[in-house]
Amino acid sequence: MPALEPQYMTILKKVLADRFVPFLPPLLGQANPADQAAKQISRAFSAFALHKLLGLAPKDAAATVVDDFNDKGIDAIYYHAPTETLYLLQTKLKESEQFKQDEAQSFCTGIRLLLKQDFTGFNANVLNRKTEIEGVLDACSHIRLVVPYTGDGVSQSAIDAMQVLLDDDDLDEERLEKQVQYYTAAEIVRDLLAEQAYRPVHTEIALQKHAKVESPRATYYGIARLADLVALHRTHDKALYERNIRYFLGSRSDVNKAIKTTLRDDPGSFFYLNNGVTAVCDEIEPKGKNPNNGLRKFKVRGLSIINGAQTVASAAEFVAQHPDSNIDDAKVMLTLIKAPADGPFGKRVTKARNHQNPVQTANFASLDENQERLRQEIAHLGYTYHYRPEAAATGSTAISLDEALRVQASQQDDPRYAVWLKSEPARLANPESAEYQALFPATLSGVALVNAVLCHREIRKLVVDYEQKAAARSLEKLIYRHALHVITAVMMKRLRQRIGAAVAIDGAAIPGLISQPLDQLRQQTFDLGQQRLLGEGPLAYFRNQGSVAGFLAALMETHFALTADPVLPNLRNINNATDAYPRKRLLDYLSGKAQQL
Template identity: 85%
Template sequence: MAALEPQYMTILKKVLAVRFVPFLPPLLGNANSTNQAAKQLSRAFSAFALHKLLDITPQAAAASVVDDFNDKGIDAIHYHEPSETLYLLQTKLKESEQFKQEDALPFCEGIRLLLKQDFTAFNENVLNRKADIEGALDACSHIKLVVPYTGDGVSQTARDALQALLDDEDLDEERLVKPVEYYAAADITRDLLAEQAYPPVHTDIALQKHAKVENPRTTYYGIARLTDLVALHMDKGKALYERNIRYFLGSSRSDVNKAIKATLRDDPGSFFYLNNGVTAVCDEIELKGKNPSNGFRKFKVRGLSIINGAQTVASAAEFVAQHPGSNIGDAKVMLTLIKAPADGPFGKRVTKARNHQNPVQTANFASLDENQERLRQEIAHLGFAYHYRPEAAATGPQAISLDEALRVLASRQDDPRYAVWLKSVPARLANPESVEYQTLFPATLTGVALVNAVLCHRAIRTLVVDYEQKAVARSQEKLIYRHAIHVIIGVMMKRLRQRIGAAATIDAATIPGLISQPLDQLRQQTFDLGRQRLLGLGPLAYFRNQGSVASFMAELMETHFMLAADPALPNLRNINTAADAYPRKSLLDYLSSKAPQL
């Protein structure tokens, strides 16, 4: 079993320090500040596990920690009254180490002493809770052993030691629950990401003149009050549109949204006839009672997600907020409810088909990529907001849009064609079904790597744009900086590969100082090489040509990375395999791999 990945370990330690450490019982031992900080995180991990497993508050979880010297291998003791279960935990917050026999044996010893109610060997954290623990031992119906760990598994000898304890008839303790519960890296990752996930929407929906389709999917359709959907929008926010390809774009950016608001203002009774309606998918639909006075039937819906019509509902909500005295009670809308998991193949198919009828960009369908939602959740833990769906509020230094992510990730590729595509056909990269998009967003891409790449890209781009602005107007130098910007950024990003791939986010304030000198050198080298190459050819045309850019980047990297004397280069220059995706691939891949790291 794989250990907790470094980027999630970084997130976990941050959560432990902020959310649990302040509520832990005081440390009993004397240790230096560095060791104390590490010990506190280790203790807090027990509280984190209890918090996630039992859905108790961080304060209650932290109060259950007894981890310190003389804890006899027991790191936390918690009585869960609703289930009448006494939880005993031993945790291991190590980045790669297994939970071993040497960890399990003290835990087994501590459990034996605790079951005998022999407290003489325990520390003050246990002794201070002696009465509560004795009461829990008397009242509990179950005693459950839990081993949370972040390493790469549990050794067989450790499992055998714990199982021997559970099978020991001499203990005369039938309340011990078999088997031991292990809380591993996959569970930790799942629970960390879930913190940033939108909660499922469970609600009641009222439909008038409804009808039902049984096959192949249970579907209800009918007339809904727009005010009901507005109220749902106000209550649930973005969670209501978790599977929609776009969030609200704002009425100022959409003529359609302006028209929706105009109809609500001038003729709400005609809204039903002028609107295409709303489509939603859900996990469950249950038919409930009917109001005989108005013919509305109530439906209990679980896991609701509006997949088409977000602009309709959000525009109406914006109108109501801006005109609190207005009356849109006469406004109705056709609502279709399809029983289908939003993240399943059919749900995605419906989302795509329904939205193809509207003027949307191909890139909007990236919202159906599960990888994008994972990245959003990871990035939220880092203090940034990743907006992979178009929306009006995607601005500010902490915001990262899908468009920016595409440009940034393209600049990290060894393939020189990405620099050309950024210049000439950037939409090619945004199609979720394209090879290029899938290359940019592999399942291995981490949220922290994307954030770090964005921060580096922003700093480099700012300096290159400044070079262009300071160059003489209408000069060749100015045009080279303008049209070779993707080449320059691509070369410099290769020198930041290790920093981008780190498990923690880069301090953005340090990047300009780190790159200014080598980037200025690269600027001069780009200009010098440009003057040699651009004989009778304009910079715009040159840097939109794949062959020209591949040749230019190869020579620029050789110069900037100081590889002219590299003995491997003469042979690589002559390799041109027909099966390669682009000319000089072997040479460019080799040069990229040799980028000296800053």
């Protein structure tokens, strides 16, 4: 079983430090500040595990921790009264090490002493709770051993050591559960990401004049009150549109203006002027019917509006802006389809229903599960990732899908990406294209994307500044403008180690890190441009794949100080038509030689 990946370890330690360490019992031993901080993080892991496994509040979970010197291998003790279960934990917060035999034996020794109520040699954290522990040992019906760990598994010798304890008839303790509960790296990742996931919408919806389609998917459709959908929006916000390809785009669009105008002037006609709303849900259960108005209620679980987000959100904004307005007469056709939104059929319905509207291909990236994972990871780092179009995607901590596409493209060794960014950016945004899939592999972490964005922003800012300071209508100005993606691609190669780190970069430190080498790269780009752009305009030149491949190779050779490299003469002569992109072997070699900043 794989260990917790470094980027998730970074997130976990931040959560431990922020939420649990402040509530831990004081450390008993004396240590230097650095060791003390690391020990506190390690102790807090027990509290985190109980918080996730049993739903304890962070403060209550931290109070269970006895981990310290002389803890006899027991890191936390907690009694769950509703199930009469005593939980005994030993945790291991290590990035790669397995839970080993000596740790298991220590845990077993502590358990034997505790069950005999022999508190000799236990630390003050345990002794301070002696009366409490004696009471729960008398009252509990179950005793469960829990081993949370972040490494790559539990050694067989550790499993064997704990099994000896569980099979020991002389212990005379039938309340001891025969299976150890493990809390693994995979479960830790699941729970960390779940913190940033939108909660599923479970609610009731009323339909008038409803009808049902039985096959191939259970579907109900009928007339819904727009005010009911507005109420759902106000309660659940983005969670209501979790599988929609877009969030609310704001009041500036003509469609959203028209929606508000109708609600203001003629809400009774709304039904006839609107295309309706489509939603998918995990479960639909018909409930009672009102004989006076024909309204039947439906209990729905996992509701997600996949078409009509602008209708509902615009109406909600109108009501918020005009609290005295009355939209009770506004009705809308609502279709409820029983299909998991994240399943293949739900995605197919989303695509089909939205292809009928003027949407961009990039909007369908919202159906990519990888994008939602990135959003959740990035949220832990204090940034918001808006992979669905929405009006709120602004500010220094906001990252849009468009920006992420440009940033990821700038890191590719393939020179065609620099050309596509300039001439065909839409091909990168198609989720079904090979180009898009290369930019967003399952291995891309949220912290790597954030680091790349921060670096890319500073590089772009400086290059734009070079262009603005160059003389008007000069060749220098035009080179900086049209070679922007080439310059960025070269500099991003020098930042790969920092981008790939498991911790977020300090954005304030980036300008000082890159300003001198980027200025050198600027001059080298201009010099090379003067040599190569003979009679050809920069715009046309940097839109040509062959030109850009040659230019990139020459620029990297100069900037990375590789002109005397003995390998290059042979590589320069290789341009195999079967390679994935022009001058692949030469460009890959040069990219790999980038000196890291």
